[in-house]
Amino acid sequence: MARENQAEKALCLLRSRLCDPNFAFKALSHSDDSNYSKLKFLVSSSITEACNNSILLLGPRGSGKIAVLELVLSDLLQEFPDMISVIRLSGLLHSSDNCAFKEIARQLCVEHQLVFSRMASFDDNSQFMIAMLRECGLAHKTIIFVLDEFDLFALGKQRLLYSLLDAMQSVTSQAVVIGVSSRLDADMLLDKRVRSRFSHRKLLFLPPAYEDIQRLLEHILLLPTDSSFPPDYAIAFNAKLQTILADERFKEIINTYLNLDSTVKHLLRYLFRAVSDMDLESGMLSLENFKTALSNIQRHPKLECIKDCSVLELYILVCMKRLEVKEQNSYNFNAVMKEYKSIHDSVKTADYFARNVCLRAFEHLLQRELIGFADNRGQNQSIEFSPVKLLISSHELHQGMKSYGSCPAILQQLMDRQK
């Protein structure tokens, strides 16, 4: 159907917008005192004035540091073609100095169409880097170093940072070092020598305010009314979306979600989940999509684990709970079996099984990580004799049993009796 094709096209567009963080941050970067403008100003001025600079971008994970940086770099690459080369390093991959210099040399070689040899030594690579810095400085080309996970470069001896910042000061170079980190005290980690060569510029990236979130939602979810979509469909879609966004229940859902983590990336993940549930027949988003997405993305893993347990496993958990309540601090499988037997003796349940079957259920609980060994000694003894403990609280166990489909009533009573 033509309608379905439109819906599919709309869905693809929304998904690609949500998977690309740069798109979302474009909306937040319009004002003059946004981080985008400040960063752009700093880098472009150091390019035009042919000077060196360094800056740190700090903020919690998902607040758009790399996204804004990419926006700035793409703009500058268009504004100043052939005057910039970008070298990207990551603290997760290149934290050892050898690796880092090799990677710098490799990227410089690719950039300037030189042949890169993997056999080059650490000294060769570092001298190559300094030589390239000098040459590029003389040619008025700026090299921008992007150091992702900057705090990981600050472990150890900080040789890379020192040589970079030192070269920037001593050699005729034009370089900008941009460090990106989620640790807000990343500059405190720097060595004394490195810190003295570092200009203490920091840009702080904070989660957006509530009004910004509203603007962001509209920017991402509204379909463009230009010719890419048939006008009546786009207008109907946008109208429906505006009613959803204005709905109180939707605002409540968003607030609940953002109470946990109000960064933009977190929000984008939720919106992706909601949008992928879009009904392709009607081609519209609905409030239901957002509600189910919330429950799908915010999970209760321990509750799910308990619901997956069999009745015998629940018995074992309840026995362990009772032993704990009786203030028996350390107990093992044999003690649990004793309690199980005593329950069966006092109340004739239908669920009395042999020891080996119970041991297997016990092992299942260990696998699910609902119970665990109380100390490391347990690894040397067999399972039956090592002390164990519950890894879930009594509240979780209670809740789990309440939502269990066919929990035997006797178990509830046994739990309550101890309370």
Next chain:
Amino acid sequence: MGKEESPKTTRRKTRSSVLATPPKNVVEETKASSLHPPTLSDLVLGEQGESLSANDLSSVFPGRCSQILELLRLLGLPNSPMLPIFVYGGTSTGKTSIVVETFRHLKHPFVYSSCLTCYSPPILFESVLNQLFLHPKNAANGYSSAKRCESPSDFIHFLREALFSILGNTKGLSGKVTSKRSGKANGNMIYLVGLIFISSASLDTYYSNMGYVEPIPMYLPDYTQDDLQKIFMRNQANKKLFAFFSGTKIVVFFSALIFCLFVVLRPFCRITRRVDELSPAFSPLFTKYCEPITDLNFVPNKETNQRLYNFFCTHIVPALNETFKVSSQKSPEVEVEVKERKGKGGTRKFGDCEVEQLDFHMPTSAKYLLISAFLASRNPATLDSSLFESTGDSSSQKQKRKLSDKSMEQKETTEQELLLNPGSFPKERLLAIFQCITSVGEGPLDEEEQEYGGLGIQDGNDVLMSDVLLLLFSLCSANFIGSTRYRSTVSEDMAFKSFGLHARFFCFPTNR
């Protein structure tokens, strides 16, 4: 994992057989190159002509309809990007099979790596790269990988290269230099790259302060009783017992089968709902159920059904209390002998209760050693002298212990009593008890030993110490005696079983 018996349809297979690319031509060892160069379509599962519809997919996995729909929605259309997906759930809930079969249905190429097989990062990197470079490890290239990859930075570099080559070739863009850093090709790309993680632990156990893109969780709960019924019906429907029946009998058989499954599933589901544990428990029950049916004179009517049901029910309860039964193959001579002995009474009597024989054979001296270990564990050392000394005089033999030793021992014994642990004993004590027992046990020999020409231990002094130590080590490795600190890990039942009539001689009081 191949849990069920091999079904008739080709859709449910073991993981490894599913992922092995089926040879299109017979590739002999001498042929260095296959008839066609490897392409991206080699990463697509399934033959060219075959197709698996969405309905087939749902019917192959009973009870997973909503999860399959969710997965399809999260994957989206071929030309839309996706966030990483994290599939989790208990063991044998079908996580990997569902993901792999969904890709077969969609005819999407994918790369699969198991972190159990690829237990270290370089192996994982090389496995992924080999698949992306379409590089088979065969005799021609000496079973080597396409690229040697040790560090993560090398991996990123080669990954980009591999994706360029595999995606660029399909579009003929291999000549162009594409945009610099991002590794994305310009132009129309049909295939985008996504990640799916499969795990049995939930996402909250993986949180760390690393900058990864947080995946979207997708949960596969354990099967319900109805789902299990459908799963087992699907498998049993292919049984070759169909050959025994014809016409109306098949209908009767089927309805009886459904009823049988329901009757069996209900108690078993209270113990466990894992498919890989239920299916080995069900197959012997099913054979038992079919025993009277396969008789050609079986006529299905109400009376016979009732009899069948009663006969069957008696087998369910013992099956509930078994975890794993391997019926040992007896040699023909032993079988003859057992038949003879059955006339004399197969089980021995000890006191009031019947003591059954052990399922395996243990040499007699090992049995003595086991009994000594059991007694040493269960009784404190102070009782030894009164129990084992030939004079039986305990008062003159009291040892004075140091105070610190005594308090340590007290602490240990209280802890052990609390945990119901068997006590530990030094090797010398074990050997001393062993010597005492074997010297006492000269009495009336067992019938078994008489038959075997009296191979039992006549006199404790005849047994060499090295042989005893060898026996001790073999018992430790069989986990009858704990090896870090010597303690007996067998239960009373086992101890009595192993010794049968001999236990009569050794009714020592035990603390527990």
